[in-house]
Amino acid sequence: DAGVTQSPTHLIKTRGQQVTLRCSPKSGHDTVSWYQQALGQGPQFIFQYYEEEERQRGNFPDRFSGHQFPNYSSELNVNALLLGDSALYLCASSLMDRTPNYGYTFGSGTRLTVV
Amino acid sequence: AQSVTQLGSHVSVSEGALVLLRCNYSSSVPPYLFWYVQYPNQGLQLLLKYTSAATLVKGINGFEAEFKKSETSFHLTKPSAHMSDAAEYFCAVSMDSNYQLIWGAGTKLIIKP
Numbered sequence: 281d282a283g284v285t286q287s288p289t290h291l292i293k294t295r296g297q298q299v300t301l302r303c304s305p306k307s308g309h310d311t312v313s314w315y316q317q318a319l320g321q322g323p324q325f326i327f328q329y330y331e332e333e334e335r336q337r338g339n340f341p342d343r344f345s346g347h348q349f350p351n352y353s354s355e356l357n358v359n360a361l362l363l364g365d366s367a368l369y370l371c372a373s374s375l376m377d378r379t380p381n382y383g384y385t386f387g388s389g390t391r392l393t394v395v
Numbered sequence: 396a397q398s399v400t401q402l403g404s405h406v407s408v409s410e411g412a413l414v415l416l417r418c419n420y421s422s423s424v425p426p427y428l429f430w431y432v433q434y435p436n437q438g439l440q441l442l443l444k445y446t447s448a449a450t451l452v453k454g455i456n457g458f459e460a461e462f463k464k465s466e467t468s469f470h471l472t473k474p475s476a477h478m479s480d481a482a483e484y485f486c487a488v489s490m491d492s493n494y495q496l497i498w499g500a501g502t503k504l505i506i507k508p
Contacts, residue, residue: 315496321500321501323498324402325496338495374487383441388438
């Protein structure tokens with residue numbers, strides 16, 4: 281049973297460029313959340329998708345956008361990259377009506393470096 | 396607003412000694428509380444969770460945590476540290492099922508031989 285799969289694992293981009301990160305949730309999960317983890321810090325919530333809609337959003341600018349597909353996979357898009365966007369981006373999947381009992385399953389993340 | 400404070404960015408213990416990682420939270424509603432572990436260059440793995448059932452929660456790898464409402468704490472303990480426990484540990488709080496997690500800054504656990 282595959283867990284959460286994220287791609288790519290590492291990425292280097294130039295300031296001003298755009299990037300797309302991908303996430304395939306754990307089998308049976310229907311909800312995907314994205315987190316940004318800067319070096320030496322705890323993760324920060326970006327947004328959550330369920331039923332192909334953004335259900336919750338953290339304190340991130342509109343440069344950060346996402347999408348969820350009918351197969352529950354998700355993309356995170358970041359436009360006009362800044363140096364401060366350099367971080368580990370984590371995807372977490374869950375089952376909408378059972379999260380407290382089962383928690384979130386995290387992927388290994390995508391390490392984004394903006395130069 | 397919810398918040399999480401983890402006391403000590405680094406904790407060092409000897410192999411075989413007690414591990415105690417501290418977590419205090421603030422929440423306007425009964426919280427859901429989680430401890431996650433992160434090994435270098437890896438994602439986050441759930442250690443244990445409190446979801447308003449028993450206040451003493453047992454997790455994987457011999458870890459446990461006790462929810463103390465009066466102290467707004469959810470400290471993580473393990474009776475005897477092992478070298479493989481060296482990692483970063485994060486405490487997180489959520490105000491509702493499937494709601495966003497609010498994270499502490501993490502505590503790096505160092506195990507001395």
